[in-house]
Amino acid sequence: MHDASAHNQVAHHAPPTSFIRKHVFSLDHKVIGKQYYGLALVAVLVGMALSWLMRIHLGWTNFAIPGLHLLSKNGAPGNVMTPEFYLQLMTMHATIMVFFVLTTAPFAAFGNYFLPIQVGAEDMPFPHFNMMSFWVTFVAFLVLVSSFFVGQGPTLGGWTQYAPLSALGEVTGPGQGSGVVLWAISIAMFCVGQLLGSLNFITTTLDMRTRGMSLWRLPLSSWSWFITSCMGLTAFAVLMPACILLILDHVAGTSFFAPGGSVINDQVQPHSGGSTLLWQHLFWFFGHPEVYIAIVPGMGIVSHVLVTNMRKPMLSHRVLVYSFGALAVLSYMVYGHHMFVSGMNPVSSLAFSFPTLIITIPSTVIVLIWLGSLYGAKLRINAASLFSLGFISMFIAGGVSGFFLAQPSTDIMLHATYFVVGHFHMVMGVAAMFGIFAGTYFWFPKMFGRMMNETLGRIHFWFSFVGAYAIFMPFHYLGMAGNVRRYQAFTPDYMQPLVPLHQFITIAALVTGVAQLVFLYNLFHSRFWGKPASDNPWQATSLEWSTPTTPPPHNNFGDKLPEVYHDPYQYGVESSLGDYVMQASPEQVKTVHDEA
Amino acid sequence: MATTVHEPPKIDAGRDSTRLPGNGNSRNLVPADGKLPAVRDYSPPPASTGIWVVLASIGMSFLAFTSALVVRKAALDWQHLTLPPILYLNTLVLIASSFALEVARRRIGAFMRRRESQVASPTRWLYMALFLGLLFVAGQYGAWLQLRSQGLYLSTNPNSSFFYVLTAIHALHVLGGLTGLARVVYRLNKSILRKSTLDATAYYWHFMDGLWLYLLVLLWMKL
């Protein structure tokens, strides 16, 4: 039955016709990708709004924010935030951003949409699982947000949910009962969603590649999604059991994380023997890979966008891929650096310190390959490439501060200060966001058949780039001065002189945040009234630009799947199209370059 | 100025193109006349790759539970718990179930590779596997009842907590496997069963078996 003639016949599965099947419970990876993007967009707006509230409070502690009391019954009497409400907002900001934005947008959204197209497949192999993956994630988001309206509001324990603050129930603070349970249910569901997603991503990459698409011919973005899904598979599989045990400590009275002999309000708590460090170990075993789950897809997207706009291939495709892989492997061996002062054996601290420092090497290789590839490029400046270059700048800035946190001795001074907050906001917050923006400006024409407004894109970039530095660089200074994080106000005397710097940050955050509305406007306006896009507006090479229509048809490639003849980034060549040849084109080309 | 002429464009031969029906998708199955002999495996490999992905992630979860148990065991309130004897019987039942499924799988496999012209009663063996699987879950429920009657509940002590959690989560996975088995039977009866589906289900089922043996040894040694 396997004769060659049947080879490229696409089995026709008719596109769905009903509205529900088309737009709601769709099995089409492209629709699911867009749904993920929409979810991330809603989540990022919520998360950003929460950060504004926090920033205003940190700058001007007694400032009454009009209407704030509507958000919480007890959290804001007279519209002034209470300490517990500040912590609740902070926890929700972090949880929403880390899980529902930084994981869903670059990985689940773009990955879903473009991985199958970039490998030349009709869809993912398990479309029902894929649909479930989104809807479970969506419900997880609803569960998380619902905690604002249940009991005493959401949990205040921070996104890390350290036990026993998280395990003893409402006695430890408002939201530590039902809030924590809802948080843990939401995260456990999120894990299920991402595990299903990872299953699809891995099998798509391994099994669904079209003729000629060998692994080394995969674009860097596909590689990064593949590597990320391998990380997700193991990381989320560890967080889910931890969440289950945490839920049981609440609802079934077990003592997995709740130690014995805790005295709260003069009452000895009815638990015994639970291990608080156990939670930290399980959480960070997930937590550190999670950082790379957020950033590696960004690296892949940025490489993909840059290479197109540099009009030359990367210095080495393989070295980049190996470095992504090295990051993924090392990310499991370094999680203990979050626990240097947690009472873990000091020898373990050193043991975790060295792999953490070694992770600098693949990161440096990645940056140097990017920089080295820029040399001699014919760089095009547009919103997508600006954000990609901004990503590199941010990644460097956020990366070097990792030197301090990788060493237990310097970590003594910086642990739990704003230095840490600045570090991770730059390297996994802003950098990952820039990756999302770069991907959006780059792929929007393919996803919606219309171009985004370039001028608005550049305005958005300038405010975001300068704004991000203005917000997050000072965080490092605050940390050096010993400003502890997760404080709603600064009562210790030595921190009070730092308040003006906080006020500066708040203003920068508000301005930068408003600039994001430009992006939002651009997104919606271009969706409906943007200039119609051609099939390949960036003169790019990979398969997503070879689809017969834009946006791609239901089965991506129409009647015939493409065959792949070239490595992914054949730029700087002489071909009938100009300086590039598409992966799916059988044309023979030659490279012309100046001698260095 | 230098010019490099590239290798002529080629389809990378690294991939076995005969193994792949090109579109690489699972929708190219052609059920013939609803009869078993029409079943052929034209399916691409995602199911057979996917199952290893699934097993890896389940294995990882149980490793996490194991490490939790090992860490938690260091506390002073750790006691000894005698496993309910019915567990050993359940173990035999689960192994027998695996065996039955393997018989069915091999028979169908031999038929599909055309080693045999007829497939001998695979459905009967599948039902047997299904039934034994259900029996196992019922047996696990029996074990919980036995513990309850000793006054050992989920929150009584850390040992009982871990016992209930580990056995319950394993049982949930077994129930998932039973759903898969039921699906296999259904598809077989409708003549739309793919070999890769059958294989994936069987691997999952055997994995549940191995996982249970692992848990049994773990619980026996540590509790």
Place this chain on the structure above:
Amino acid sequence: MAKFFAITILVIAILSAIPILRHTWWMAEDISTHGAPIDEQMSETMAEAGISFLASQFILAFFIWKFSNPRPGEKIKNFPGGAKAMVWAAVLLVGTEVLALGVFGAKAWANVYFTPPSSSAMPVQVQSGQFAFYFRYPGPDGKFAPIHPELISESTQNFYGLDTNNDPDAKDDIVTAEMAIPVNREIHLLMHSKDVGHSFFVPELRVQQDFVPGLDLSLHFTATKVGRYEIVCTQLCGLGHYNMKAYLSVLSQQDFDDWMKKEAAMQ
């Protein structure tokens, strides 16, 4: 646009470095005997991080300046060293750099954590709870009485759950809300939490250590400068976390003895 972008990167990089170079916001002065290697490590790390940061941003800016807006017909060029040069640069330069940091940092760390407190160190106990620290001195008998969690009571101010009626060891224990220590004397700090996780952070002393419920941990340090410093909690412990602090008074031996007498009289 590209040139403007390059200049922006340069300006931001330089502006970012200025407060660091000028120590506009910097660590508090070190008053501990073990802090010098930590500070030295901090400076060395800052030098390496700073150079890496500035160098890479400058290169990025330079390449953006130079290689954007190419003339029509211009061909791409390859980086002379190729990817190999980059990998070697990363492995040799950065690798040895960070490993050196790691080795020296390990020494600074070992200096603090791998040395046991001397036998003459003065024991002080600290108990953290939502949202206060309480300190305990053993009194003349040199013995800490056992703690009974069920006796802990805020209302009767029995913060440590001491059985003062039946336990002779408990009678002379001194519990305070402020920590006082004599200058130039090694302190062995015994830490435990009564409820959730907290942390003990005194920036001037160069110590930070979490309280882990269910685990007894300890720190040892010597303060070299008389003064009054803040102890803050750095581990999120609930709604009052921001306000959880205590004062550390480093006193001369004479003043310390007087303080101790005064506190003993107040028990």
